[in-house]
Structure formats: structure tokens, C-alpha cells
Amino acid sequence: MATLVNKPAPRFSAPAVINGEEIVGNFSLDQYLGKKYVVFFFYPKDFTFVCPTEILAFQEKLAEFEKRDAVVVGCSTDSEETHLAWLSTPKGQGGIEGVTYPLVADLAKTIATNFGVLGGDYSYDENGNLIFEGAPIALRGTFLINKEGIVKHQVVNDFPLGRNIDDALRMVEALAHVEKYGEVCPANWSEGKEAMNATKEGVATYLAAH
Known part of the structure; x- marks a missing residue:
């Protein structure tokens, strides 16, 4: 498909x-x-x-x-x-x-x-x-x-x-966040959690903090 x-x-x-x-x-x-x-x-x-x-x-x-x-x-x-x-x-x-x-x-x-x-x-x-x-x-x-x-x-x-209906809702939240802030949503992201900038530095900062 x-x-x-x-x-x-x-x-x-x-x-x-x-x-x-x-x-x-x-x-x-x-x-x-x-x-x-x-x-x-x-x-x-x-x-x-x-x-x-x-x-x-x-x-x-x-x-x-x-x-x-x-x-x-x-x-x-x-x-x-x-x-x-x-x-x-x-x-x-x-x-x-x-x-x-x-x-x-x-x-x-x-x-x-x-x-x-x-x-x-x-x-x-x-x-x-x-x-x-x-x-x-x-x-x-x-x-x-x-x-x-x-x-x-x-x-x-x-x-x-x-x-999973909760995950369908989470994807709506993720899409809205990406569109509003221009950030990307990492694994297991949900509304209210930290997202990250789609740059090498942004990824490094996020991974270092998690």
C-alpha cells in the first residue's frame, strides 16, 4: 500500500x-x-x-x-x-x-x-x-x-x-505544535512536553537533557 x-x-x-x-x-x-x-x-x-x-x-x-x-x-x-x-x-x-x-x-x-x-x-x-x-x-x-x-x-x-484513540489525539497535538512553533516532536512526545529544533545543535541539546 x-x-x-x-x-x-x-x-x-x-x-x-x-x-x-x-x-x-x-x-x-x-x-x-x-x-x-x-x-x-x-x-x-x-x-x-x-x-x-x-x-x-x-x-x-x-x-x-x-x-x-x-x-x-x-x-x-x-x-x-x-x-x-x-x-x-x-x-x-x-x-x-x-x-x-x-x-x-x-x-x-x-x-x-x-x-x-x-x-x-x-x-x-x-x-x-x-x-x-x-x-x-x-x-x-x-x-x-x-x-x-x-x-x-x-x-x-x-x-x-x-x-489507540489517545495516540490519534496526540498526533493532532503534535501536528498543531509543529505548525505553530516550527519545532519537531521527538519520540513519545505529548502536549506540554519539550520539543526540539530541527538542527544538529537542537538535537544535541535535547538528547543531553534527556
Whole structure:
């Protein structure tokens, strides 16, 4: 899979559920250009097992992302109607009721394909019939997109491996720090910790102090 880092995020217009209850037909990340950082994440399927833990964990941290000028948007290859049904199902019944950030429907699988996270590939058999090898659903991809629409960070997990929401938040903090101060963020950096100047002297000073 080719990386999208430092490239424009693939653009799309697709159905989505917003505010946990309203279906819109032409949702796009373009609305955030020049305004917000975007944490755009893919998950495999609605009404499954690891996925609701991640989706609800993003919701729990949503105010923290918003304080850092970031929005969270989820996406899977389910339909918008399935998204809405899941959003209307109580947590105690395996649902994600209470989630308010947008969930995009990628039923055609074009968004997942363009972001490089579809869990397989289309090909043809010996008779010329179209087949799919792998799983025709999205891997657990997370993309941090800056306000100019450029991907600055991506990480992709296999289906059984839930992602770390705190680290997604940390990357928003790191990107904002780099943009504001022109410094670079060393290993295990988090908001409030010392960063360093991207010079030989700056690195030496930082390493000597740590």
C-alpha cells in the first residue's frame, strides 16, 4: 500500500449520518478545508465487536479533539441506513447510540480503495469473471489531514487490532505544535512536553537533557 502522507487526501462526496440521526446525501471533507484538522478513520463493519469500542472511544474523546480544532469522521463500507440503525441501537444491545460525529457510507468501496485500506483486491478468474480476493471491507485505517487537505499521518491496523484513540489525539497535538512553533516532536512526545529544533545543535541539546 502506497502512503498518502504529504499528499492531498482523496476527495469524495458520499452519504453519511450526521448528529447520530440525520442522513445526508453528499457529505464531503471539503467543508473543513481551511478550518479544521480532520481525523478520518475507517472501520470494518457495523454491528460487530471491536468496531463499537473504537467508535465509542472516539466519542468519549470528541471534546478533546474539538478543543484542538479537529473533527472526527468515521467511515465503513456499510450503507447509511445500516449506520443509522446502529446509531439508534443502545450500547447495552451492541449499538453506538450517542455518537454524534459523522459516519460515512462507502457502499461502493471507492473511498476505502482510494485511501488504500480496502482489505483485498478485485481480479479476474481464468474464465474472465470478476472476483475479489481478501475481505471486501475496510481495514482499520486512521488518517490525520491538515487544514489544507494534506495527509500528515496515517496508520493502518488489521481487523482484530483495535487502535489507540489517545495516540490519534496526540498526533493532532503534535501536528498543531509543529505548525505553530516550527519545532519537531521527538519520540513519545505529548502536549506540554519539550520539543526540539530541527538542527544538529537542537538535537544535541535535547538528547543531553534527556
